[in-house]
Amino acid sequence: MPRAPVVNRTVLIVGGGPVGLGVAALLMSNPQAERWTVRLLEPNPAPDWSDADVDLRVYALSRASQHVLESAGAWSGIAARRASPYRRMHVWEGEYSASVGALAFDSAELGEPDLGHIVEDRLIRHCLVETLSARANVELAFGTELADVRVTADGVEVTTRDGREMTADVLLAADGGASKVRGLLELPVISVPYGQEAVVAHVGTEQPHAETAWQRFLRTGPIALLPLEDGRSSIVWSTSSDRAQALLRLGDDDFMAEVAAATDHVLGAITSASARVSFPLRAVHARQYCAQRVALIGDAAHTVHPLAGQGMNLGLLDAAVLAEVLQDAVHRGEDPGDLRVLRRYERRQKGRNLRTVLAMDVLHRLFTRAGPMLAPARVCGLTLVDSLPFVKHAFVREALGLVGELPQTARRRVA
Numbered sequence: 001m002p003r004a005p006v007v008n009r010t011v012l013i014v015g016g017g018p019v020g021l022g023v024a025a026l027l028m029s030n031p032q033a034e035r036w037t038v039r040l041l042e043p044n045p046a047p048d049w050s051d052a053d054v055d056l057r058v059y060a061l062s063r064a065s066q067h068v069l070e071s072a073g074a075w076s077g078i079a080a081r082r083a084s085p086y087r088r089m090h091v092w093e094g095e096y097s098a099s100v101g102a103l104a105f106d107s108a109e110l111g112e113p114d115l116g117h118i119v120e121d122r123l124i125r126h127c128l129v130e131t132l133s134a135r136a137n138v139e140l141a142f143g144t145e146l147a148d149v150r151v152t153a154d155g156v157e158v159t160t161r162d163g164r165e166m167t168a169d170v171l172l173a174a175d176g177g178a179s180k181v182r183g184l185l186e187l188p189v190i191s192v193p194y195g196q197e198a199v200v201a202h203v204g205t206e207q208p209h210a211e212t213a214w215q216r217f218l219r220t221g222p223i224a225l226l227p228l229e230d231g232r233s234s235i236v237w238s239t240s241s242d243r244a245q246a247l248l249r250l251g252d253d254d255f256m257a258e259v260a261a262a263t264d265h266v267l268g269a270i271t272s273a274s275a276r277v278s279f280p281l282r283a284v285h286a287r288q289y290c291a292q293r294v295a296l297i298g299d300a301a302h303t304v305h306p307l308a309g310q311g312m313n314l315g316l317l318d319a320a321v322l323a324e325v326l327q328d329a330v331h332r333g334e335d336p337g338d339l340r341v342l343r344r345y346e347r348r349q350k351g352r353n354l355r356t357v358l359a360m361d362v363l364h365r366l367f368t369r370a371g372p373m374l375a376p377a378r379v380c381g382l383t384l385v386d387s388l389p390f391v392k393h394a395f396v397r398e399a400l401g402l403v404g405e406l407p408q409t410a411r412r413r414v415a
Ligand SMILES: Cc1cc2nc3c(=O)[nH]c(=O)nc-3n(C[C@H](O)[C@H](O)[C@H](O)COP(=O)(O)OP(=O)(O)OC[C@H]3O[C@@H](n4cnc5c(N)ncnc54)[C@H](O)[C@@H]3O)c2cc1C
Pocket: 014, 015, 016, 017, 018, 019, 020, 041, 042, 043, 044, 058, 059, 060, 061, 144, 145, 146, 147, 174, 175, 176, 177, 180, 198, 200, 236, 279, 297, 298, 299, 300, 306, 308, 309, 310, 311, 312, 313, 314, 315
């Protein structure tokens, strides 16, 4: 087969969250990286990570995400600074105690070293920026916000809030759940607001967290305790917007008492509490992930309820698949902005992501529904799954992100 002529391509990434930075780093980690010029726009300053301060935004990252970040050249920096493995999970129905009718996973029983890692948002971004900063063909434009976008026959043109004009062969919209690019191009979405917010804080506990992720399903929404490296736990408490706002206003002692009660004192008393923030919750799914010269990735394409901690994991897999599709296209001499190329990414990711958005929505409704027999039925369901080793193993493979057709960068074994 004749070799395709070498053509340099420009990709413009809108959004410097973990997914936008992730796709940039994956494009640069390939042997053909010199074929790309990458420009990334992000309104916020470059992420600044400090050992003394644990970011309030943390994620439960799956094994597949760990592999993707390793392929992107960021995992060794993350692991060397701060990544907290969780080796057990304990999930229970809120109307019963933590020891009755719970679903428990233990990585040792399942032959796995861990079930994933809790990692700070700022640290992921910091380590991705570190690897990208070393590349001559990458321009990271922090403090720069996209204001407008126009798609032409042979390129895409954007205007920034400060009046600069830029052009590219393909634009990747990684600008989050309220994606400006998606709005400007009028790409339709299905959107379901939950009328809920997630309150996030780090808390000290009387008993050690035992490298366990704890989750209690209350009728008002789930509360999770995720183990941090410094011995504290990160809480993610999904509840009605009114209650979330009231929790943010409480004094520390009252807030700690509320968290202890909501977690049924599973780790004893709450002994300290950090600052708190809240995030509004909604399910969003774009009806199409791409248009001519434009692809949506991460939360710009799909936003899921955080009850199973899947949003970032899906987004990093989008980044891995899209980088693979773009690299293959350029290798074959195709135009990476061609809709037929971008649809290869959509075909690989849309079904998987939609299934997760729907599964999280069903779980949320199942556990927040009131009814005389529903709590016992939920406990029976959890107990049944807990008693079936092969079903539990299948759940864990799913949670580790190791099922389905995975891109090469997500399959890699960590040395
Ligand atoms: C409480 C909570 C807990 C969660 N826990 C987990 C978890 O445990 N595990 C997990 O996998 N997921 C979790 N998630 C989901 C996760 O937060 C998201 O899926 C993830 O942040 C998406 O990353 P992203 O890079 O796509 O978007 P974002 O992180 O939202 O980044 C988007 C970026 O785009 C930038 N941007 C916006 N507009 C513009 C513009 N006009 N021009 C240029 N840039 C722009 C923003 O400044 C931002 O930096 C959780 C979510 C919540 C709310």
